[in-house]
Amino acid sequence: MVSMSSFFQKQEEFKDEFLTCPICAELYDGTIHKAKCLPCLHSFCASCIQRYIKERKSFACPKCRQTVQLEAEGDLTSLPNNFIVENLKEYHDIFKLSVPCGNCDDGENAVCFCHDCACFVCQGCVDMHQKMHSLRVHNLSTMTELRKKKNSPMSQCQQRCEKHPKQEMTLYCQKEACKSPVCPTCAHVEHRGHDLVYIEVAVEKTSEELQGAAGKVRAQLEELALIKTTIKQAQNRLMLSFREKKTEMHGTVEELHRMIDLRSKEAYAKMDDLFKNEEKRLEKQEKSVDLLSFQMSSACEFTDSSLSINHHVQLLDSSRQIMQRLQELQNTPLLKDEIVSKEFGVSKKHVAAMGQFHASLKHLCDLTLCVPTSSTSESFSSPDDEFPIPPPPKKSKKPSGKKRVTETDVDSDQCTIKLDPNPWRGKACKAEVTTVDSDNVLILEGGANIQASLKWAQSQIEGFPCPVVDHDNGTYTIAYTPLLYGDNELAVYINDKSMKGSPFMVRAWSSIEAFL
Known part of the structure; x- marks a missing residue:
C-alpha cells in the first residue's frame, strides 16, 4: 500500500x-x-x-x-x-x-x-x-x-458479517470450498466441522504465502530482465552482422562489376581488333581484285584495238607479246578460294562459362540466419549442409586390367600439389596433384577420389566445385578460374580427407597487374 x-x-x-x-x-x-x-x-x-x-x-x-x-x-x-x-x-x-x-x-x-x-x-x-x-x-x-x-x-x-451485522468476522474457514472470513454464528451454523482458525492467524499465514509467491515472481522478473538484456545484445549483434555483411556483399558485387567491366572492355577490344583485321583483309582482297580486273580490261582493250587497225605486219610482230600477256592474265588466280564470308560467333567455352556463371549466381551472396558456433563465427552464414560441394563428374573409362588405387593406398598428408605460378582474374589455371602412398612412394595408377573447390577468402559460403582430370598415372589436374581479385582459397580433398596445407592460397591479380 x-x-x-x-x-x-x-x-x-x-x-x-x-x-x-x-x-x-x-x-x-x-x-x-x-x-x-x-x-x-x-x-x-x-x-x-x-x-x-x-x-x-x-x-x-x-x-x-x-x-x-x-x-x-x-x-x-x-x-x-x-x-x-x-x-x-x-x-x-x-x-x-x-x-x-x-x-x-x-x-x-x-x-x-x-x-x-x-x-x-x-x-x-x-x-x-x-x-x-x-x-x-x-x-x-x-x-x-x-x-x-x-x-x-x-x-x-x-468487518461485520452481512448476515449478522452485530457480529464481527473473527474467524476464517480454511476449507477449500469456503476460504472466507466468517462470524461466530456462521461458523457454528454453516461451517460446523470445517477447519476454522482465528482471522489473525489466517492473515499471517496468507501474508507469508503471498510474500513467498511474490518473491518467486520477482525472481522471474530478474530472469526476464536478463533475457531482455540478452535479446538486446542479440539485436546489436544482428545489426552489426547485418552492416558488416551488407558492406561485404556490396564489395563483392562491386568487385564483380569491376571484373565484368574489365572483361567486357577486353572483349570489346578483341572484337574491334578482329573486325579491323578482317576488314583490312577484305579491303586488300578487294584492291587485288580491282587491280587484276583493271589489268585484264586493259589487255582486252589493247587486243581489240590491235585487231581493229588492220596493220597485218605490226599485228603479227606484237601478237607474241599480246598472247604472252593474255596467257599470264588467264593463268592468274582469281582469289575466289581466299574470299571466305566470316561472322562473329562465340565458342563452346563461352556457352559453358555462361552456364557456370548462371549456376554460381544462385549461390552468390546467398545468406541465411543461423546460430554462430563460436565467438568468431559470422552471424550471417550458410549452414554447412546448404551448399555442399558436389562430387566432380567422373570420367568414364573402359575397363582395363590395371589395378586401381584404394583409399588406403594414398597418403593425403604426403601428396604434393603444384599451383599455377601466375594466376589472375578470369584466367583458366591448372594445379597438378601428385599422389604417393604412406611410404612416400609415387603411385602410378589412377582412381583416387580427388575433389576441389575455389572460393574468395573473405566469403563464408562454400566454394565452387572445380573439375578434376584423372591422368590414370597417379597425377591429377585441377582446373580453376579465380573470379575475384585478391586472396582466393583452393580446397583439395583426397579420398574425403583434406590435403596437407589445404586450403591453398591463390593470389589473383587483375589482368593488367599481371603484365606490369
Whole structure:
C-alpha cells in the first residue's frame, strides 16, 4: 500500500494514477464507477467493463490481453471489488476532508473516525459521543491524526458479517470450498466441522504465502530482465552482422562489376581488333581484285584495238607479246578460294562459362540466419549442409586390367600439389596433384577420389566445385578460374580427407597487374 508520506508528496499524480479508470479517466466511486479487479490484477470501472464486454461471457483485458471468464454473460458480480483502490480513495478523501459522515443522514463531512463504531463521524456525532455515557468511551481519531497513520482506519476495524451485522468476522474457514472470513454464528451454523482458525492467524499465514509467491515472481522478473538484456545484445549483434555483411556483399558485387567491366572492355577490344583485321583483309582482297580486273580490261582493250587497225605486219610482230600477256592474265588466280564470308560467333567455352556463371549466381551472396558456433563465427552464414560441394563428374573409362588405387593406398598428408605460378582474374589455371602412398612412394595408377573447390577468402559460403582430370598415372589436374581479385582459397580433398596445407592460397591479380 502507498504510504501517507508519498501520498502527500505527489497527491495529484497519486489521484490520476490510482483513483481514476484508465479507460474513461473518471474517479472511482461506489456506484457506476466502482473499481473492479480482473484475474490479471488490472482494474477498471464497472461501467467501462460493462460497455466493453456487452453480453459476452469472456473478454480480453484491455491492458494485457489475458482472457477473463465470467460466470454468466455480461454479469460482473463474479469480479471482486478492488479493495486497494477503496483504501486509497479513503486516503484521498481524508486528505481533501470530504469524507461524508457514516453515522447520520445530515450530509455533513466527517471530522473524526470512531474506531468502535467503525465509521466516520461529523461534528454533531462527535458531540453526541461526548454527551452519552455509553459512547464517551469510544476511541475517536481526528482527520489530522488519520493523515499521519500509514494504515486505513477501516482496516483497523473488524468487518461485520452481512448476515449478522452485530457480529464481527473473527474467524476464517480454511476449507477449500469456503476460504472466507466468517462470524461466530456462521461458523457454528454453516461451517460446523470445517477447519476454522482465528482471522489473525489466517492473515499471517496468507501474508507469508503471498510474500513467498511474490518473491518467486520477482525472481522471474530478474530472469526476464536478463533475457531482455540478452535479446538486446542479440539485436546489436544482428545489426552489426547485418552492416558488416551488407558492406561485404556490396564489395563483392562491386568487385564483380569491376571484373565484368574489365572483361567486357577486353572483349570489346578483341572484337574491334578482329573486325579491323578482317576488314583490312577484305579491303586488300578487294584492291587485288580491282587491280587484276583493271589489268585484264586493259589487255582486252589493247587486243581489240590491235585487231581493229588492220596493220597485218605490226599485228603479227606484237601478237607474241599480246598472247604472252593474255596467257599470264588467264593463268592468274582469281582469289575466289581466299574470299571466305566470316561472322562473329562465340565458342563452346563461352556457352559453358555462361552456364557456370548462371549456376554460381544462385549461390552468390546467398545468406541465411543461423546460430554462430563460436565467438568468431559470422552471424550471417550458410549452414554447412546448404551448399555442399558436389562430387566432380567422373570420367568414364573402359575397363582395363590395371589395378586401381584404394583409399588406403594414398597418403593425403604426403601428396604434393603444384599451383599455377601466375594466376589472375578470369584466367583458366591448372594445379597438378601428385599422389604417393604412406611410404612416400609415387603411385602410378589412377582412381583416387580427388575433389576441389575455389572460393574468395573473405566469403563464408562454400566454394565452387572445380573439375578434376584423372591422368590414370597417379597425377591429377585441377582446373580453376579465380573470379575475384585478391586472396582466393583452393580446397583439395583426397579420398574425403583434406590435403596437407589445404586450403591453398591463390593470389589473383587483375589482368593488367599481371603484365606490369
